[in-house]
Amino acid sequence: MKLPGYYSSGQFAKKAQVSLRTVRFYDKKNILKPAYVNPNGARFYTDTDFVRLQQILLLKYLGFSLDEIREMVIDEHFLLSNLHIQKKLVQERIEQMQQVMGALDDATRALETDNAINWSSMLELIHLTGMEQSLKNQYLNANNISARIRLHTDYSLNKQGWFLGIYEQCNIQENMRILEIGCGNGALWMDHLETLPRKVSIVLSDISEGMIRDVRRNIGEEHPAFSYAAFDCQQIPYPDESFDLVIAGHVLFYCGDLQAACAEIHRVLKPGGKLICSTYGTRHMQEITKLVQAFDARIVLSSEALYESFGLGNGEDILGLHFHKIEKRLYEDAIIIDRAEPLIEYILSCHGNQNQILLDRYADFRSFVEQKVNPAFHITKEAGIFICIK
Numbered sequence: 001m002k003l004p005g006y007y008s009s010g011q012f013a014k015k016a017q018v019s020l021r022t023v024r025f026y027d028k029k030n031i032l033k034p035a036y037v038n039p040n041g042a043r044f045y046t047d048t049d050f051v052r053l054q055q056i057l058l059l060k061y062l063g064f065s066l067d068e069i070r071e072m073v074i075d076e077h078f079l080l081s082n083l084h085i086q087k088k089l090v091q092e093r094i095e096q097m098q099q100v101m102g103a104l105d106d107a108t109r110a111l112e113t114d115n116a117i118n119w120s121s122m123l124e125l126i127h128l129t130g131m132e133q134s135l136k137n138q139y140l141n142a143n144n145i146s147a148r149i150r151l152h153t154d155y156s157l158n159k160q161g162w163f164l165g166i167y168e169q170c171n172i173q174e175n176m177r178i179l180e181i182g183c184g185n186g187a188l189w190m191d192h193l194e195t196l197p198r199k200v201s202i203v204l205s206d207i208s209e210g211m212i213r214d215v216r217r218n219i220g221e222e223h224p225a226f227s228y229a230a231f232d233c234q235q236i237p238y239p240d241e242s243f244d245l246v247i248a249g250h251v252l253f254y255c256g257d258l259q260a261a262c263a264e265i266h267r268v269l270k271p272g273g274k275l276i277c278s279t280y281g282t283r284h285m286q287e288i289t290k291l292v293q294a295f296d297a298r299i300v301l302s303s304e305a306l307y308e309s310f311g312l313g314n315g316e317d318i319l320g321l322h323f324h325k326i327e328k329r330l331y332e333d334a335i336i337i338d339r340a341e342p343l344i345e346y347i348l349s350c351h352g353n354q355n356q357i358l359l360d361r362y363a364d365f366r367s368f369v370e371q372k373v374n375p376a377f378h379i380t381k382e383a384g385i386f387i388c389i390k
Contacts, residue, residue, distance in 0.1 A: 006036060006044040016053050023053075031056060031070050065363045149187055151335065151346040156381070158333035163188050165331055166249065169276055169385060176244045178202045179268065181233045182251030186215040189226075196225050203238075205229045234260040241270045248277040253306040258318060266322045269390045275323065281312040281382035288379060292347060292354060295368050296361075301352040315386050323388035335379035340369040343377065 013020045026032040027043065032053055034043035059069045152162060167188060172178070174197040180188065183204035196202075202225050206212050212230045219226055231237055233248070234257050246265050255261040265275055284307070292299040310318060312328065319326050337343055344366060348355055358365050 003036070003044055005046060007046070007050075009034070009043045009045070012045040012050070012053075016050060016057075018053075018057070026053070026056065029066055029070070031066060148346055148349050149185070151337070151342050152381075154342060155335045155337040156333050157336060158331070162331065162333075162383070164191065166247070166276065166278065166385065167192060169329070169387065170245060170247065172197055172200060172245070175199045176201070177242060178245045178247065179236075179238070179243045180204050180247040180249075181236075181265070182206055182248060182254075183215050184211065184249070186218045188247070188249065189219065193219065193223060200225050202226050203229055203243075205231055205233070207232050234264060236264045236268050238268050240267055241273075242268045244270055244273050246273070246275045248275065250278050250280070252277055253279060253310040255309075258310060259321065262319065262322045266390060271390060273390045275319075275388040275390075276385055277315075277319075277388070278383060278385045279311050279315055280307055280384075282307055283380050284382040286380055287377070288343070288347065291369070291372060291377075295365055296357055299352065299354045299357055301347065301350040301354055312382065312384055319386055319388050323390060325389040327387045328384060329387065330384040331381075333381040333383070335381060336376050337379070338373050338376045340366055340373050343373060344369055 007015060009023055010020055013023045016023075023032070023045075027034060032049060035046045035049055036044040038044070056069055060066075156162070158165075170178075176197070178200065180202065183206050186204060189202070189204075204212070204215055204219075204226060205228070206215070207230065209230045212228050216228050229237070233251070234255060246269055248265070252258060252261060269275065282305075289301055292301060307313070312330070316326050316328060348358070
């Protein structure tokens with residue numbers, strides 16, 4: 001007897017263009033159960049089940065295990081989080097393959113023109129870890145920096161919040177002119193858009209056009225206090241003594257010529273103007289480094305120890321070459337996390353070689369992290385700011 005709106009197992013498999021054995025396998029694994037089973041044991045499925053099957057097939061294509069798929073099709077939050085992670089891994093694979101394609105194009109051109117191929121360079125390019133490329137790509141837009149911010153925002157013990165703490169130190173007054181260098185996704189300002197003092201002028205800047213595009217979208221073109229500019233802080237395109245306050249949050253250690261950046265900041269500050277810049281110390285997030293290296297010793301989350309360029313230990317000496325009054329203030333905090341996905345998103349957002357290594361081992365890595373966060377995982381935070389007066 002035909003049931004309106006229902007498909008037999010064979011009809012359902014044909015509609016989905018999969019084998020009947022596949023449908024029965026998913027039933028047996030409790031991933032896709034039939035909507036109705038008649039007294040004779042015949043199984044029937046609906047259009048809703050068809051949509052669910054399409055979701056399962058997509059997740060399988062993306063490389064998720066059956067155990068992961070079983071959990072994802074039940075928990076939409078879990079699904080969304082893991083799809084973001086998988087998208088990141090796919091993007092990394094595309095970038096890696098584009099580099100290999102470039103190397104193969106070079107070899108083809110060399111053969112076609114009877115030139116000798118530099119096989120040593122070819123192999124080096126094909127097997128490179130991609131650290132430099134990853135560092136470049138992570139700031140094309142705000143996605144990666146948002147992943148890092150979410151870990152701190154959602155799981156930090158200090159409930160004041162990093163950005164509120166920085167904002168309070170700025171002591172913003174009416175008619176101030178402010179420059180933020182390395183504005184990221186605009187997180188410093190998002191909770192204060194309606195309460196800024198009158199006639200404040202704020203320039204949000206970043207070296208990345210993509211980042212500026214994202215922060216412009218987050219804050220909006222119509223807000224009268226904000227303008228946007230993309231430039232390298234080693235060459236700030238504003239006249240001398242233009243700003244009352246310059247903010248540089250976790251950015252100075254990226255400068256190739258740190259002294260040039262500090263000199264430029266000093267130049268554009270008015271007499272008595274203030275620089276607020278943040279950085280971190282040697283113990284900051286050290287447990288995450290130990291975690292990934294325990295999984296695979298080859299993983300390096302950063303191509304360099306940024307605190308060696310500009311950190312809590314040496315920052316005062318560096319800034320002292322340009323500013324006569326400097327105060328260091330530490331931000332007391334730590335992270336306690338009991339969920340794997342936010343921690344994995346953070347790890348994948350770093351600019352090391354981790355994504356290339358984890359591309360084909362994601363399921364194992366997620367299981368490894370899940371064990372580590374049960375019942376909870378503690379992460380040290382060692383960050384702070386320098387307040388400098390011109």
